[in-house]
Amino acid sequence: xxxxxxxxxxxxxxxxxxxxxxxxxxxxxxxxxxxxxxxxxxxxxxxxxxxxxxxxxxxxxxxxxxxxxxxxxxxxxxxxxxxxxxxxxxxxxxxxxxxxxxxxxxxxxxxxxxxxxxxxxxxxxxxxxxxxxxxxxxxxxxxxxxxxxxxxxxxxxxxxxxxxxxxxxxxxxxxxxxxxxxxxxxxxxxxxxxxxxxxxxxxxxxxxxxxxxxxxxxxxxxxxxxxxxxxxxxxxxxxxxxxxxxxxxxxxxxxxxxxxxxxxxxxxxxxxxxxxxxxxxxxxxxxxxxxxxxxxxxxxxxxxxxxxxxxxxxxxxxxxxxxxxxxxxxxxxxxxxxxxxxxxxxxxxxxxxxxxxxxxxxxxxxxxxxxxxxxxxxxxxxxxxxxxxxxxxxxxxxxxxxxxxxxxxxxxxxxxxxxxxxxxxxxxxxxxxxxxxxxxxxxxxxxxxxxxxxxxxxxxxxxxxxxxxxxxxxxxxxxxxxxxxxxxxxxxxxxxxxxxxxxxxxxxxxxxxxxxxxxxxxx
Amino acid sequence: xxxxxxxxxxxxxxxxxxxxxxxxxxxxxxxxxxxxxxxxxxxxxxxxxxxxxxxxxxxxxxxxxxxxxxxxxxxxxxxxxxxxxxxxxxxxxxxxxxxxxxxxxxxxxxxxxxxxxxxxxxxxxxxxxxxxxxxxxxxxxxxxxxxxxxxxxxxxxxxxxxxxxxxxxxxxxxxxxxxxxxxxxxxxxxxxxxxxxxxxxxxxxxxxxxxxxxxxxxxxxxxxxxxxxxxxxxxxxxxxxxxxxxxxxxxxxxxxxxxxxxxxxxxxxxxx
Numbered sequence: 001x002x003x004x005x006x007x008x009x010x011x012x013x014x015x016x017x018x019x020x021x022x023x024x025x026x027x028x029x030x031x032x033x034x035x036x037x038x039x040x041x042x043x044x045x046x047x048x049x050x051x052x053x054x055x056x057x058x059x060x061x062x063x064x065x066x067x068x069x070x071x072x073x074x075x076x077x078x079x080x081x082x083x084x085x086x087x088x089x090x091x092x093x094x095x096x097x098x099x100x101x102x103x104x105x106x107x108x109x110x111x112x113x114x115x116x117x118x119x120x121x122x123x124x125x126x127x128x129x130x131x132x133x134x135x136x137x138x139x140x141x142x143x144x145x146x147x148x149x150x151x152x153x154x155x156x157x158x159x160x161x162x163x164x165x166x167x168x169x170x171x172x173x174x175x176x177x178x179x180x181x182x183x184x185x186x187x188x189x190x191x192x193x194x195x196x197x198x199x200x201x202x203x204x205x206x207x208x209x210x211x212x213x214x215x216x217x218x219x220x221x222x223x224x225x226x227x228x229x230x231x232x233x234x235x236x237x238x239x240x241x242x243x244x245x246x247x248x249x250x251x252x253x254x255x256x257x258x259x260x261x262x263x264x265x266x267x268x269x270x271x272x273x274x275x276x277x278x279x280x281x282x283x284x285x286x287x288x289x290x291x292x293x294x295x296x297x298x299x300x301x302x303x304x305x306x307x308x309x310x311x312x313x314x315x316x317x318x319x320x321x322x323x324x325x326x327x328x329x330x331x332x333x334x335x336x337x338x339x340x341x342x343x344x345x346x347x348x349x350x351x352x353x354x355x356x357x358x359x360x361x362x363x364x365x366x367x368x369x370x371x372x373x374x375x376x377x378x379x380x381x382x383x384x385x386x387x388x389x390x391x392x393x394x395x396x397x398x399x400x401x402x403x404x405x406x407x408x409x410x411x412x413x414x415x416x417x418x419x420x421x422x423x424x425x426x427x428x429x430x431x432x433x434x435x436x437x438x439x440x441x442x443x444x445x446x447x448x449x450x451x452x453x454x455x456x457x458x459x460x461x462x463x464x465x466x467x468x469x470x471x472x473x474x475x476x477x478x479x480x481x482x483x484x485x486x487x488x489x490x491x492x493x494x495x496x497x498x499x500x501x502x503x504x505x506x507x508x509x510x511x512x513x514x515x516x517x518x519x520x521x522x523x
Numbered sequence: 524x525x526x527x528x529x530x531x532x533x534x535x536x537x538x539x540x541x542x543x544x545x546x547x548x549x550x551x552x553x554x555x556x557x558x559x560x561x562x563x564x565x566x567x568x569x570x571x572x573x574x575x576x577x578x579x580x581x582x583x584x585x586x587x588x589x590x591x592x593x594x595x596x597x598x599x600x601x602x603x604x605x606x607x608x609x610x611x612x613x614x615x616x617x618x619x620x621x622x623x624x625x626x627x628x629x630x631x632x633x634x635x636x637x638x639x640x641x642x643x644x645x646x647x648x649x650x651x652x653x654x655x656x657x658x659x660x661x662x663x664x665x666x667x668x669x670x671x672x673x674x675x676x677x678x679x680x681x682x683x684x685x686x687x688x689x690x691x692x693x694x695x696x697x698x699x700x701x702x703x704x705x706x707x708x709x710x711x712x713x714x715x716x717x718x719x720x721x722x723x724x725x726x727x728x729x730x731x732x733x734x735x736x737x738x739x740x741x742x743x744x745x746x747x748x749x750x751x752x753x754x755x756x757x758x759x760x761x762x763x764x765x766x767x768x769x770x771x772x773x774x775x776x777x778x779x780x781x782x783x784x785x786x787x788x789x790x791x792x793x794x795x
Contacts, residue, residue: 362604363688365653373651377633377644385634386644389617389627400617405631407605407653430562431623432737432770433589435614435662466717468734489734491715503585504715504734520614522737522772523589523662 002117003228004092004107005146006124007136008084009154011101012042015080016070018132019241019259023068027052029061032072041072075240075344082236083131083267089233090127090270091120096143097231102150104143106228121156130266140164144224148175148194164222169195176216182209194220233271237347239263246285246339250331253340258324260345265320268349274316276350278323280309283342307336314406315367316350322368329375333383364407374405395475396483397508397519398436432522434506440517443507452488455507457518462492462502470509484511487519555705555748558690561594565741568766569706573748577681577691579700580741582710584663587739588694589614590770591710592658595692597624604655607631607648611641612662638664642676649683649691657684661695669699677703698744707745713738713767736771 008014012030017023027047031038038058050064061069081100088095091114094106107120114120121137128135138149138157145164149157152171159167171194173186185208191197197220205213218224239260247253261278268275284305309330317323353367365373378386384402392399443457451467469488476482486509493502506519526534532547539546557571572578572595580588592608597620599606606629608615613634621627633648635641638661645659661669677700684691693700698707716735743764 362602362655363653364605365651369651370653373647374631376647380640380643380647381633381635385613385636387632388630389615389632391618391621391627398616398618402632430590430594430768430770431619432587432772433593433623434616434619435589435612436616438613466715468717491717491734503712504737520616521585522734523585523587 002107002139002141003104003143003146004120004124004137004139005098005102005104005143005150006084006088006128007138007147007150008080008101008133009136010042010044011080012072012077013044014133015077016073017044018076018080018083019239019263021132027064027067029056029067029069030072031058031061031069038071070244073240073242075238076242079239079263080133082234082238083263084128084133084135085231085233086237086267086270087124087128087131087133087135090272091124093233094228095231096228098143098147102147103231104147104228107139117158118156121158125156127270131270132263142223142225143228144219144226145222148219151175159222165195165198165220166222168220168222169193169198173197173216173220176219178216179212182212182216185209198222235273235349237264237267237349239345241343241345243341243343246341248339250328250335253331254324254328256343257327257345258320260343261320261323261327264345264347265318265323268347269318271349272352273349274318274352275323275347276313276316277348278311278327279346279348280311280327281344281346282307282309282336282340283344284336284338285341305338309334313371314404315353315371317368318352319368322372325372326375329379333379367407370405370407395473397473397487398438434520435523436520437518440508440519443516443518445507445509445516452490452507455490455492455505455516455518460494462494462505464490465493465502466491474511482512485509486511556688557748558595559598560591561598562591562766562768564766564768565591565708568741568743568764569708569746570748572690572692573705574688574690575685576705576747577677577684577693577700577703578706578708579693579695579698579704580708580710581695581698583696583712586710586712587737587741587768587770588710589660589662590739591708591741592660592692592694593620593623593625595656595690596620596630596658597626599656599690600624600626600629602655603629605629605631605653606656606658607633607654608658608660609633609635609641609645609648610660610662611635611638611664612660614662615660638668638672642672645680646683649680649689652687652689654689656690656692658692658694661693663696666695666697669695669697672699674701674703677701704745705747707743709742709744711740711742713740734772736769738767738769741766741768 013028016030017028024044025046027050028044029040029047029052030042032041033039040052040054040056040061043052043054047067050067052061052064052067058069061067077100084103085095085097088103088105092105092107092110096104098104110120114123117139121139124137125135136150136154138146138153138159140146140149140159141161142164145159145168148168148171149159152175173191173193173196174183176194178186186197191200197217200217202214202217205217241256241260243256247256265275284307309327311323311326311330374386386405387402388405389400390403392401441457443455445452446454452464454464455462467488467490470486471488472486474482474484488507489504490507491502491504504522506521508517508519510517536546555573555575557573559566559571580591582588596606596608601624608630610632613636615632617627617632631654633644635644641659641661645657648654648657680691681703693704698709715737718735
């Protein structure tokens with residue numbers, strides 16, 4: 001058995017800067033605490049060099065020039081922890097969620113995939129790096145030794161079998177996380193490192209400090225073997241971003257969206273999944289509104305409004321650039337009405353597409369490229385004006401609805417008849433097409449002997465040469481959108497025009513509106 | 524220092540890299556693959572619609588150009604090809620098209636409000652690629668508006684489909700693509716057939732008076748397909764470039780079918 005512990009040092013800082021890498025090189029402090037009394041809880045290297053220490057008040061930290069001050073964001077911490085778990089699950093299915101900044105995984109058998117323990121450690125580090133996490137990795141025969149080694153040293157640490165006690169000897173005893181009472185007892189005894197603790201007799205230790213002492217003694221001796229408490233993989237992929245200065249324009253916003261999408265797609269790809277739907281929730285900057293209160297103008301801060309966008313793909317993808325382009329188009333069409341202060345992006349995942357193209361099937365548009373093309377056309381023609389039509393089961397004329405066009409519908413051509421099967425020859429006589437006027441054009445119709453004799457509409461006036469009808473149609477009388485009409489098909493001859501400009505038209509008398517309309521013509 | 528032939532060639536190739544694959548390769552002018560239209564007379568006349576080329580069908584309203592497109596769409600969609608229709612007037616009839624054999628789930632229909640959005644959508648579709656047929660229906664848009672589309676637009680679109688398996692069809696009242704089109708057809712309606720003779724007095728409220736269909740002619744104005752030199756048909760001397768075809772009314776079948784089912788609306792009936 002072998003275990004690998006992955007430790008995320010400076011967890012709070014890494015969680016804060018994971019989606020904002022520019023902050024890593026600036027002095028940064030994180031605050032926490034009840035609302036008016038914020039205290040510094042974490043400082044990065046540049047801030048520490050500037051003299052800021054944890055425990056300072058917000059006002060004291062603000063005295064330092066050029067320091068970025070941020071409030072602790074638990075959503076970002078949850079996302080960083082989820083990313084750490086995803087990185088571990090991308091290597092091994094047996095992962096223990098040991099702590100918020102530490103995961104332990106069973107790496108038995110992984111040597112066939114990644115080679116030696118060093119190769120496994122390098123692979124873990126590179127995968128975490130891709131998710132914006134700088135981790136410390138250690139491998140050992142037991143999980144506790146791996147955990148202590150990962151927390152103690154920066155580089156990849158390989159603890160060979162039988163060398164556990166020796167490798168743990170110089171580590172401080174605080175790494176074992178003893179209770180306060182036990183820590184004080186050990187301090188009074190002068191036990192400062194694991195080697196000193198391991199040298200104590202177990203029976204005497206048990207009599208003095210109880211079972212906790214025995215457990216810590218075993219860990220310090222490199223015998224901390226136990227079964228992993230395996231974590232269940234979740235299908236929730238969320239990333240958060242909170243901005244100091246709200247963003248209004250699309251161009252800078254797309255950079256931020258790109259970062260979130262990169263992180264999401266990396267995590268999704270690490271789990272061998274693909275993105276089916278992206279849900280973007282934007283919290284807008286609260287607007288100030290003027291209100292009158294006893295003849296005094298008071299500025300009232302409204303509650304922050306939120307805007308949500310949902311982007312569904314016909315086929316799941318892992319392409320962050322494609323998703324970014326689609327999101328940009330969506331935001332171009334429906335821009336938020338206020339600057340964006342906070343973003344939460346969630347990915348709904350699906351299994352990756354695994355389709356093998358047939359040699360004899362006709363070529364079809366690339367689904368990813370098609371999705372982008374459709375989004376662009378939708379921004380030109382209107383969102384509901386692009387897709388494939390689906391005829392509704394109704395007698396109502398022109399009853400159809402638009403649905404999303406996807407190339408999945410392109411299946412195999414019509415099957416050839418089986419040997420011996422007789423097939424009636426299909427008629428090669430084409431049907432005439434009808435062209436709709438949408439919406440129908442209001443018309444004036446002169447009648448005689450119970451049939452239309454002259455039809456006029458929008459600068460056109462034609463004499464009825466031949467008429468067929470009326471065809472009475474009605475339906476859905478039990479609903480608000482009931483319809484009732486008498487339809488005529490008429491051949492019109494336009495005086496003074498070329499004979500070819502005459503044609504067969506469909507005119508209808510709408511019995512509900514008591515008006516005539518020209519519905520369309522045959523072409 | 525004089526350039527050697529090989530270094531000059533290398534220089535030109537590197538300058539054109541990414542834009543022209545092999546600038547010095549001799550490209551043999553091969554005949555394009557053609558696909559049937561679904562109308563025998565037209566197929567006999569033209570040999571079919573060419574892939575990778577622009578085909579223009581024009582004629583006055585009611586001349587049958589939309590019916591030809593409907594027939595071509597039926598052929599392509601039944602062959603499991605993805606097709607696209609850019610409809611500049613939102614006039615496409617999905618119900619009638621389905622009755623004519625068009626598989627609507629394989630047809631991308633872009634309902635564009637005008638000629639400019641239609642051309643932009645068409646540009647996106649052609650450059651996206653992968654469609655077996657892309658059709659631009661300019662329909663009854665006034666010819667003076669369509670004439671404002673510059674010729675280089677048609678050249679650019681023709682270039683976009685070159686060397687691709689896409690059949691590109693444009694429908695309009697007048698010919699606009701000029702020499703960009705490899706095949707140009709002009710359609711006209713000849714007669715309309717009714718169930719009851721035109722001379723008789725139309726019987727009031729009788730079901731016998733129906734549009735049976737219509738007879739049309741398609742004249743091949745230009746074709747670069749069958750011979751190296753373009754084929755121009757002299758209409759005064761010969762009618763070898765004209766096909767006559769019949770269209771049946773899809774509505775007639777609808778009128779005659781029973782009324783059962785659907786949304787409990789009343790079907791064909793007669794005025795009380």
